[in-house]
Amino acid sequence: MSQLSIRAVVLVGMMLLASATPLAQMSKADSEIELDVDMSHMILTPGESMNLTLTIHNNGSSIETYDVEIDSTVSPPPAAWTVTPTSNTVSNVLPTYNSTLTVVVQLAETATPSDNGMFTIIVSESDGTASSIIDVYVSVAIVYNPHLDATGVGDQGLLAIDPGQSVDVSIQVSNFGSVKDSYLLSAGEEPDLSGWWANYSSGGSSNATTTPPAWSASVSDVLAFGNSYTSANGLSSMLEELLRSADSPSNTSDFTSGGWTIADHWDDVNTSGSAQNLSLASSVWDTVIVQDQSQIPGFIRTNSDWLASKNGSVHLADRIDSEGAAMMLMMTWGRRNGDAQNPMLYSNFTVMQDRLEQGYIDYRDNISLDTSAEIYIAPVGLAFKHIHDSIVASGGNPLSPTSTFYGLYTADGSHPSTSGSYLAACVLFAALTGDSPVGLTDNTTMDATLRLTLQQAAAEVVFNGSSEYAYPWESSGAIQAMSQHSSFPAGWEVRWLDDQIENLSANGQETATLRITIPSDASPGATGVRLYAGSLFGNLTTSTLMVVDVQPDYDLQVDFLNADDAFLPGEQTNSSVRLTNTGTTDASYEYTLTVLSGPCTAALLTYASSLVVDASDDLAFSVDVGSAAIVGDVCSLRLTSTLASDASVSFVRDFSFEVDRDINFTLQGPNGAVVIDPETETMLEVRVFNTGSETETFSLQINSNATSPISLILDSASSVSVAADASAVWTLKAVASEGSLGLLERVVTVTHDSIISQNLTLEFDVQEQASLSLRGPLDGRIVVQSGNEASVMLTIENDGTSNITLDTFTIAGLPGGVNAVLPDIDGYLLEAGATYNASFNVSASAATSARTDSLSLQLLSDSTTALLAIELQVVDRTLAQLSPNTNQIIAGPSVTSNITIEVTNIGTLQDTFLLSIGAGETSNYFELSLSKTSVNLGIGQSETVVLSVRETSIGASSSGLPINIVATSTLDPASTDVALITLLPMTAGSDLFVYENDATSEAGGTIDGTLKVTNTGNSVDVFTLSSVGLDCDIESSVLLQPGASSSELPWDCEIPTNALAGTNAFSFRSVSSARSDAIENEVVVYTVDATWDSSSVAAISIGDEDLTIPYLGGSSTTVTISNLANIAVSGKLTMVGVGDGVLDIRWNNSLGEVTDAFTLEPGASEIFVVRLNALTTESTDVELRVRALIQIDGSSVDAESSSIEIDVRGEAKPPQGIELLGIEIGKQTTLQLIAAGYVLFALALLVLRFRTPRIPATESEDEEDEEEEETKQYALGPNECRMDTNRRISCPSCEARLAVPGGNEPPFRFTCPTCDSSIRVVEYGSAPKF
DSSP: HHHHHHHHHHHHHHHHHHGGGGGGOOOSSSSTEEESSSSSEEETTOOOOEEEEEEEOOOOSSEEEEEEEEEEESSSOTTTTEEEEEEEEEEEEOTTTTEEEEEEEOTTOOOGGGGOOEEEEEEETSSSSOOEEEEEEEEOOOOOOEEEEEESTTTTEEEETTOOOOOEEEEEEEOOOSSSSSEEEEEEEEEHHHHHHHHHGGGOOSSOOOOGGGGGEEEEEEEEEEEEHHHTTTTHHHHHHHHHHHTTOOOEEEEOOOOOOOHHHHHTTTSSHHHHHHHHHTOOOOEEEOOOSSSSSGGTTHHHHHHHHHHHHHHHHHHHTOOOOOOOOEEEOOOTBBTTTTTOOOOSEEEEHHHHHHHHHHHHHHHHHHOOOOEEEEEEHHHHHHHHHHHHHTTTOOTOOOOOOOOGTTTTSBBHHHHHHHHHHHHHHHHHSSOTTTTTOOOOOOOHHHHHHHHHHHHHHHHOOTTTTOHHHHHHSSSSOTTTOOOOSSSSEEEEEESSEEEEEETOEEEEEEEOOOOOOOOEEEEEEEEEETTTOOOOEEEEEEEEOOOOOOOOOEOOTTSSOOOOOOOOEEEEEEEEEEESOOOEEEEEEEEESSEEEEEEEEEEEETTTTEEEEEEEEEOTTTOOOOTTTEEEEEEEEETTTTTTTEEEEEEOOOOOOOEEEEEOOOEEEOBBOOOOEEEEEEEESSSOEEEEEEEEEOOOTTEEEEEHHHHHHHEEEEETTEEEEEEEEEOOOOOOOOEEEEEEEEETEEEEEEOOOOOOOOOOOOOOOOOOOTSEEEEETTTEEEEOOOOOOOEEEEEEEEEEEEOOTTTTTTOOOOOOOOEHHHHHHTTEEEEEEEEEETTTOOEEEEEEEEEEOEEEEOOOOOOOEEEOOEEEEEEEOOOOEOOOOSSSEEEEEEOOOOOSEEEEEEEEEEEGGTTTTEEEEEEEEEEEOOOOOEEEEEEEOOOSSSOOOOEEEEEEEEESOOTTEEEEEEEEEEEEEEOOOEEEEEEEEEEHHHTOOEEEEEEEEEEEOOOOOEEEEEEEEEEEEEOOOOOOTTTOOOEEEEEEEOOOOOOOOEEEEEEEEEEOOOOEEEEEEEEEEEOOOOOOOOGSSEEEESSSEEOOOOTTTEEEEEEEEEEEESSSEEEEEEEEEEEGGEEEEEEOOOOOOOOOEOOOOEEEEEEEEEEEEOOSSEEEEEEEEEEEETTTTTEEEEEEEEEEEEEOOOOEEEEEEETTTOOOOOOHHHHHHHHHHHHHHHHHHHHOOOOOOOOOOOOHHHHHHHHHHTOOOOTTTTTTETTTTTTEEEEOOOOEEEEOOOOOSEEEEEEEOOOOEEEEOOSSSSSOO
16 A cells, blocks of 8 residues: 555544544433432431432523432332432523432331342423433441340349249340341349439339439530640530430530640640639539640650650649549540651551550559549540551551541541541540440431441440550449449359350341359349340440349347356356348347246347348347356256347247356465575475365466576475365475576466466576686697797686676796786776686797796686686797888889899798798789799898899889788798888870971972970880871981980971861871880971962752753752862852743752852862742743852852753643544534544545655755744743844833843843833844853
């Protein structure tokens, strides 16, 4: 096929496509009647009705009246649905206008999902010429609603039962839901019956009025402190509506300001006269809900905002408590996608929620720690998390826009939507009341299924959530949470015989059997039984309440526990019987006492009493025994107990006792304390007097006391028989142990027939005893060397019981040449039991030879004496004396230091002495050696040894370390002499003094001067010299004596060629050769002169040199400017070039600041972002360069970048109508194109048929094209104009025709003399020139 034929086929195809496009937009409905509804799919719960809004659009050209009907033939609604328009006619709808009509859709209460379907609405013009239809789908919401009915049990749910009885009762279980369901049944105790009794009437009637719930009194008035999270959707009003729907006359109020924190609320509450202060002071609020700003609770605990909120919460709680209210913190929720402002803390919802939860717990714990306030948490955030996690667990995406979790938020992903606020209200309701919000009704416009889901989520979180949270109803007697796990009293059995109901159809009913078994000891009274039915498919539990009334059981136990009381002839005795209530209920009894037999009369002292269950009480009575009665006579009595409230209930108890004899006696010991001497036997007597009525036998026993110093022994028979009014005697022997003194006691016990006993305390006065002992050394000897002295310690002990005054010592057996010094103890008072230590000294002359003698020491006192034998031994002396020539030495690491020590034998025998070094830690730092390790010396002889020392490790104390040189006798190793020497480590150091001749130079030049070194150490040293920071020529080392200084040493240094201008520094260094860590640095400051080339001060680079700016849009690129000089520069950036007037140019530096200024240190760079925004609506090309205006060292220079090519796009003007090859064409134009298409098709065929071959363009035509391209004009920007060849312009603002001043060449700026506007003049050509 030829090229011409192909083009023809394509052209024909395009025409056909253009003509067919309008047909694709047509609808089956009449175009003059357009219908739409606000809900194309309606979901209702059984029994619910909902309004549907139908909108009728009149697309015709005349006023119309429409008939509206529901199709009952072709597409009727399912039978369970009733669809009724509020009117069958919609009148007078103007052309292009619309009108709405409400259609009421109602679902039967017995509907099930099988009733899902659709209905059709037909709208026709009243004249019948046009009509349209619209289909609406309807579905029955899946509702799970188990129901239990216990009113058939007993009397309207009140079941009377006796203790020990077991009954089976039938309970009706119904499916009030819309689908088949299976149920799990359970039961638990319900402690709060106040509401049940208030609505209970026997025989089936019920109260006509509604009684408020028991919790109403404690949550009747609720105040909220919050911010926009609380004010959104009127949360406090939602909560009030829920409380009132539960029949509580509650009121709520709130104080909410956007972004407020707990600290803000505390500041306002703490302000006298503020609204919050006055509201709290009114003391009308039962609970105050407090909510913090949405981010602060999860901040780190050192953050100032977190600390402010924590402190504010503590202060608020204390104030709220003082006003008699409880405080409940409302835990907020994590943001839907985390917090972009704090991405490290809050990366996503879960992380943010966990941190917020811990924050509120920490608030609560701090409040509990610092105050006594009542504080709780409402876990609203956990309810959000419950819904989030449930979706994740089911495999869904909680961030899907159609998910329940996503819908809890408004568009900002932070504030709550209506459903989010409703969920918060449900959590607050459950946390405050302990009642489930499931099934509560309200006026919130919300899908029934969604409402139920939110109610169930709130109940699950509060009642089955973490035990971390306590609620007010858990500690209050009036408010109790409904629990499926409450236990019954001990011994009760309440269970379903079959606890499952399976596959119960919608609206179906079955009977379940509940077995109730009561123990025989069950307490009487009413016990609530909460029956639960839990949906297996709907995750919903409902309950009902019945009451088991246990009947009372009366029983009384009577015990006569005082039969051992003394009932004596001729005397009156008071006694009692023990009464115990062994029944199941509290009871009051009346009593009578009668004598059945015996020689006595009796009377009650109390005639009535009340006993609680299991309690006991003693009933007192008196007995008079006749004087003629004898021992062993029996009296029998009867006690009758009658129930005070029912005389038919009584209990009879008989009891008896025997007439007793009178047993009594007294004891008598010695008159006063028995005087006794230690270790001396003393006799004493104990007498018993029988004051009873019969002859009795008595036994005496000495009580054991192992710690007593008194030994007591019975010296007669232990038992005696004593007639009435007679007495008997026991004889005892007492001995006091040695050392005992003073008043002491022993106890004896006298017993009658092992039943009655008495104790008697016997006192003893032990007299004083004098005794003195003298002890010397353990080995019994004193040893002294010839020419020396020795001493031993003598111990004097008063081992008697009296105080002793010491007198003097005497000594016997002392040999010649030995002197003794006896202790001076004359007049010293030594108390009983005390000791005294005295020193006994002896000295032997040097001429005394070795010998042994026995000495005898005698100690005299005012009352007794003491003796001591001791052995005296005189021995020879073996001893050396050490004499060093100095007591300290300085040692370094390089050479050895020596001292001399003279060793002299100062003993009485020729001896060999061993020499050793006791270095201790000194050996860690020094190497020590002696020239000799032993010397043999005659009496009085001397010899010299040398001690050598060298430092081996640094770290020794600068104050020195001690060593001991020890000389030890080989004849007597215990005989030693020690010389103490201090070792000082060598110290090294130096001082540097630097003198500059010339400290200024250009980069690459030199500076010079001299320096001097001083040795500050304590030893001669060699110091190595060097420079740091510059390459310098200087003497490499110097040798200096301690404290000496060198001559001035010359130096010169080279400045690097790349050195930066300004002040710089380098240093000279001196290092000790002996101590490498002994380093001294001296800093030298020098100046580098500024040098720079004006042609290369700075470099400018562009990030993107080709930019495209969309219509009325902008684009940006980066500009980097670098300082190439060795001195700091500053300046500004600007744009120059062709077309800069059509752009708005803005600069931002690397800190994000809006500025075009820069300051750069030598070698530094800075990156700017330049933003270019179009100011023109026309397309144009712009060529710009970045110019830097630079200030350097007092001069100004410029630097420019390469060119930036910018394509500025103009306004796009899309056609209306069809879209053809990406181009939209309007409707009317489309119709015209259809007609023109065929004409063009015909013309195209003629052109193709008669077209001649194309002649190649001539050279002149090419030149004309080039000339035309050169004369192409660019679009003008605001206040821009062109100058004609006569050097005239037209002002863009006032259109005045103006002559341009001579000498100005475009482009330039010019002020219009007519309107004072600034004009930018450009020339003709491909681009303006700059």
